[in-house]
Amino acid sequence: MITDIIKASVAASAIRLATPYIFASLGETFGQRSGVLNLGVDGIMLLGAFAAYYAVFETGNLLLGVLAALIVGMLLGLAMAFISVTLQAEQGISGIGVYLFGLGLSELLFQKTVSTPTPIEGFPRINFPVLTDLPVLGEIFFHHNLLVYVAFALVPISSFILNRTTFGLQIRAVGQNPEAADAMGISVARVRYMTVMIGGALAGLAGASLSIALLNIFQSNLTAGQGFIAVALVYFGAWRPYWVMGGALLFSTVNALQLQVKTIENALGINVPSEFAVMAPYVVTIITLIFASKRVEQPTALTKPFERGES
């Protein structure tokens, strides 16, 4: 049936499109859990996307592209950590600074190097023996590129790190009560640097997943604000990796529907103005955030710089 095919292809593309959201919002989860709100995710994604794209454009080596994105992301994370942790700048403002920096620099570098959007050979879709050939399920689950699987694998890994390791306990303590963590001999600054750098690396990877796996191209403002949605997803997912993944899938589904809106319209014989389709993810963002009220894990020290009280 035609509708089944549409459903399968919408589901498959939803899973693919969730990749950048998952990478970026998992990374942001680490930072926020430790008390640092990094609004610069989108900018880091853009520079990560460009770094990966350029590395692949020049060398054709995909792993080199991934590595470039990770390193660029981590360096921007380091910068964000330096501004917000060491210099104790207002986090919201410094994040916007990082975003504008990433937006501008990625555009500039692109113009100075490749300058015209040139497609590259990105991560190929994997063909699993037997599984890929399954009807419907094969298309939905077993015919994606490597980064898609890496992103989904990171969800349980992040959850494990946060909940079962000493580092995770330190992250949660620093985000909830930095004074207590400090009194217990934990370096608040060290923990925050690490989480923000992890967040940066994953944001870079999120960018790479767009430029060398999903779209296989780079252009100015490639992410179109996906990094900001990733930040919103962290709130939506109440700082829990699995819920964050759920949010990412919800949004990527809306994205997928929007991309296939013409096919669906034809199949169902209706007509939706394209502006509405484009608006949809953002409207859904706002609506879900209003209703996402579970706040148990909200880091109470979020956006608050820590300084040992000298009073």
Place this chain on the structure above:
Amino acid sequence: MPEHLLPTGHRRIDQMRMQGIVKKFPGVLAVDHVDFDVKAGEIHALLGENGAGKSTLMKILYGLYHQEEGQVFLNDLPVVIRSPNQAIQHGIGMIHQHFMLVPSLTVAQNVALGMKSSRGFLLDIDMVSKRIRELSEIYGLQVNPSTPIWQLAVGEQQRVEILRALYRGAALLILDEPTAVLTPQEVDDLFRILKQMTADGHALIFISHKLHEVLAISQRITVLRDGKQVYSIPTETATKETLAHMMVGRPVVLHYDLRPIEPGPARLRLEEVSATSDRGDEGLKKVSLQLHAGEIVGVAGVSGNGQRELAQVIAGMRSTSSGKIWLDNHDVTNHSPAAMNQHGLSHIPEARMTDGVIKNFTVAENFVLQNHGRKPYAWGGVFMNFRNITRQCKTAIKDYEIKTPSHETPIKSLSGGNIQKLVLARELSRQPRVLIAAQPTRGVDIGASEYIHHRLLEERTKGTAILLISEDLDEILALSDRIVVMYEGAIVGEVKRDQADIRTLGLMMAGSKVPV
């Protein structure tokens, strides 16, 4: 103790000595050449007003601050303690006044925080829990390792703090105002544990400004004032009067002469008032209360049992879900704070720095916060009359003995006691018919507290109806004609002042309904 080991298996600290300690903050000499020592098996109390340097001295010992001069010795060996981590390694633990616990984490997770795990980077919560149970066994500190901290009562949270210090091998434990938030029964419990710990060979430092507690628990007392060590004495020879004198630097009245007054007509009436708390549960449950002219009604209770909601509901800062509030026979239920003011209500809010003043405003601006648009502070309700504001504010500064460089100083640079005096001056300047005083002396030094108490008693004599909400039972007992006790949002009992005894009040504060 032949091997100098404690029952927890850690090494004893036979003696800790601080010598000639000096610590400066910008513009202040916080600690000025202080010597202090404590031995295994004793409790040495450190007494002093806010800002006397007690906490600063102890934070130096715990590695949170670093001294400019002086030396710390452990068992006669000089040591340098650069961080809490190093303090812990030396066997020094500290129970902070504001508990250093992460509310969303469990007891065991809080204890494990910052410790090396036996499983490397993986958490070993089961091992930690087992050890917690062993330790709670030794000291009778009942606590379930898997309960999240936010579900625990304050007294239990303190037990977690003590357990954690013991877990980490504290042989010397600093307790910073440990009784401030406890009920009398919880204080008894704490003292039992402290006595057992000293009998075992722990060395304890007990920071407090409550004289009777210091006299009850310690072997030695050192008094600090303005960063200087002014008095050191064995407890058996100390008296309340000399200690208070030493703390404040002048003789202090410890008991007030409360002349009986025939209470006048009811000024404030609450009829089965309920309200929702910030957490969304029923913070105030059908509270009925009458407040008469010329009487002080004390509201006792452990923090967080509806006192805050009660004050806010009366002041118009929180809406009621049911019930009625009457001010002088006007129905003022759910009126705005401004309307309440118009009806003659004054309110000294519990959260002084957020609800009482605007931190960055000057003393004068804060003084006219409510009346800035009225005569004599404004012309036609529009243009501020700075001459009058200045004059009235200067009078208030003089009358209320507010220590401030000028009326144009930002209020945040004043001490807690002086800020509170300004709030009091402002609220009383409107000649209220009803006064709600919520925690009027919290964080205020003895000298200023005494002054505020005298002012409240003066208001009582004038015939103002006063509701005194306080967590400090001594304050309630010293000033109130009647005492009501709140527990979980409801009034669970009422006693007359001359029939009040601290045991019964304590039991009611812990929730038991005592027939009175």
